[in-house]
Amino acid sequence: MARVTAGIRHNVEKVIEGKSDVVFSTLVVLLAEGHLLIEDVPGVGKTQLAKALARSIDCSVRRIQFTPDLLPSDVTGVAVFNQNTREFEFRPGGVFANIVVGDEINRASPKTQSALLECMEEQQVTVDNVTYQLESPFMVIATQNPIEMEGTYALPEAQRDRFMARVSVGYPPAAAEISMLASHTGANPLDDLEPVTDAAEIRKIIGIVKQVYVADAVRQYTVAIASATRVNGQLALGASPRATLHLLRAAKASAALQGRDYVLPDDVRALAVPVLAHRLLPSAAAAMNGLSVADILTGVVSGVPVPPSLPPSPR
Template sequence: MESPSTQVDADVDTVARVAGRIQANVEKVIEGKGEVVAASIVVLLAEGHLLLEDVPGVGKTMLSKALARSIDSTVRRIQFTPDLLPSDITGVSVYNQSTREFEFRPGGVFANVVIGDEINRASPKTQSALLECMAERQVTVDNVTYHLDSPFMVIATQNPVEMEGTYPLPEAQRDRFLARVSIGYPVPAAEIAMLASHGAVNPLDDLEPVTDSAEIRKMCAIVSQVHVSEAVQRYAVALTAATRHSPELVLGASPRATLHLVRAAKARAALHRRDYVLPDDLRALVQPVLAHRLLPSAEAAIGGRSLATILEGIAAQVPVPDSSS
């Protein structure tokens, strides 16, 4: 009979092995961006939502579709536009004349993976339709609550440069995204390879699933059991609390951010075949998990201090707990 520790090691090894298959599959489409793909898988296993923010044409939507297609589950894509209505996202009750009853017709959010393309092009009213489903995995229409299937992940893209016709995401919306990731431009070798592989056919057409939603649910359950020591928990709280007291920020990280940071650290630990979280896991995730939730002070903005630089300085001042504690 296997000991509990042996079983845990086997479970974590399974998570790392399946995640490796997903990453290899996505990298057939997104070349030379292993760290970005790995971050996306961390968000998936942490049961969070991902915000892809970068300039046009670097593969934000392609990454979203590749990750979604790697999982044999339901996928819906919502193109956010100024005329998109909240009911297009959540669904609407329609009167059926034959039965003389109202019937609920689900909106685009009823899927395991929801791709929200150019989310900042929709009005704040429409953006707010995502708040309940992202935080509580449910949708309420006409005082009736509909639960969303697990796994449920929103992958949203937005362009930070083009301001015309866009509505900046409010703080409450940004806080519901576990992480924000920028893809960046490819290195020359990867861009040359892209010209050869993407020129004749769409690589997404040949992408086959390597896992399914049932296995992802099992992996998320394993990740949730990864151990976080009291010292590491205190370190996570210290990191987020430091942002709340920084004179360079007018809005620090929320308690939800602390929870997201720890959940993401659990997923990262599992991907590294560990059943426990190290301070290094938290430190590696500070930028993607916290930066998009913060607002710089006027003085910091005028001084040209980026949020990444401010956050790096804050994190560097927080004492790291001893690994033996």
């Protein structure tokens, strides 16, 4: 596991320089069987990050460019009548791949965005009353621009809740940007990227992550954080039970990536903002006072008592 994940991180960091924390979060979501929302300003490498991860894994990859005229059938697939056989044949849409890169997801209409709901939650697609299973691993990596409002549609709460985490790439450090000018102007670094693993190996690592031990105290701590968001007066919408599950699954993947077979409260605490913040809504008073959800959530997490001691892993 250490060999494969180190290879993936090294590969992605060839393209996205100086952002090791973002690459780590992306790997956490992949190994926790979640989906990733990358939200940032244009030109910082959102799509490059998604493509670099996809190319590092030798499995099927499809890209969907979300536009206002994109139809739900373009995403899920459609049944087409075959004149020769006189029968309807199913033609798979863009989600039939291991890694699905959804570029500018908020440019599609809510009707088209909702086509992703079933496949992201249940790893299946239903068309004309027929259900088609999607292969494992399955991960949606969606990008969106948070500042441009014209021609965009805000993601509904149900859609945001299905993304395990939201990350921002941010501007690179000066040294990394200078290095980028030297390496990216002559050729595209994605062209030389070779896969370092395949789908079967990723499935094996996902199985390892599932076996990571979680103490009862850590489970109680995770639920306490989620419960605190539901009763906080500065939040109009708190974390859902799905959010609690995603937070613990991400913590297990983070612990495994750090070489541990057990989860610490610090794993949960460190992932609280990227896993929960995009699901929460501030109250009207908090929004008028200019408080961000991340700031409110940081205060909520700091107010939840951390378990004083944990039993050792049974292994």
